[in-house]
Amino acid sequence: MESCLGIGVGDSFKVFFNPSFREMGGFRFLEHMSDALIEAWGDSFEEAYVEAAKAFYELVSSMKDVEPKFERMVEARGRDLQELLYDMLEKLIILFDSEGFLASKITVEELKLGEGENYLRLRLLGEPYDPEKHRHGIHVKAVTYHLMEIKSEDSKKILRFLLDI
Template sequence: MTPIRVIEDGASADFEFEAFAESLESLFIECGKAVFIAISELRLIESKIPVEFNLNADSLEDLLFGFLSELIYLKDTKKMLFSKFIVEISGNYSLYCKAIGEPIDRDKHQPKIDVKAATYHKLKIEINDSGYYRVRVILDL
């Protein structure tokens, strides 16, 4: 199963994808990668500088929205792109993340578009019969 499937849906101006993973942590990591796939290509972004953060939320969906929003905020304020993520999820929807990337270099990363925000549109984390986690996410471009 491909971990990320980009959805080309009709006339959407946004970036819609579906992520699959065996664990919640891996699901979040795939979603994090998708933010930077929308902007550039992961193979062009070297994982050199780590940035760490912690989050708490009231539900898994809120935690994922918060996680993606934090990565978008770090992209704008640290002027960095990320390609590698270490994620730990514990207790009542608490998350630790170490995102590793490098400063934006237009020649190297050839960014095609910016990501403005994560959205809650149809955001629902599901687990299928084989125990795989699945989520569909829309990023506002």
């Protein structure tokens, strides 16, 4: 069993996983000196992008206590998969900063991948952040292209990205 250092509210925590941890979709927080380095994966790009969005929401609060009361749609575009991921995360940050919106359920309504033209539409169900109800997480200032990587490995789609906190 391997371990990696994760990030959390307050002190760091260790995340343990075995080498076959990518059997289904998920995400993990990787060690980084000052920012949030995240790896998300899935059997498809749809699943991997949803897991990346879940990682964002787990960082800023927690999806556990969020009720699916309201719907928001997020549309992202990019010339390549990295730009698509960047645009999606940037729009999630803006949605959280402007409305305090937390998601409890995230689904891909549409994903079009093409040379020089990619489009993603996410359906988010959730509610506004309530400090009496929701955990206060880490404030995300921005997404960055630094250390961003998107690859296919053993039939898995893997997204690695850094959030400036």
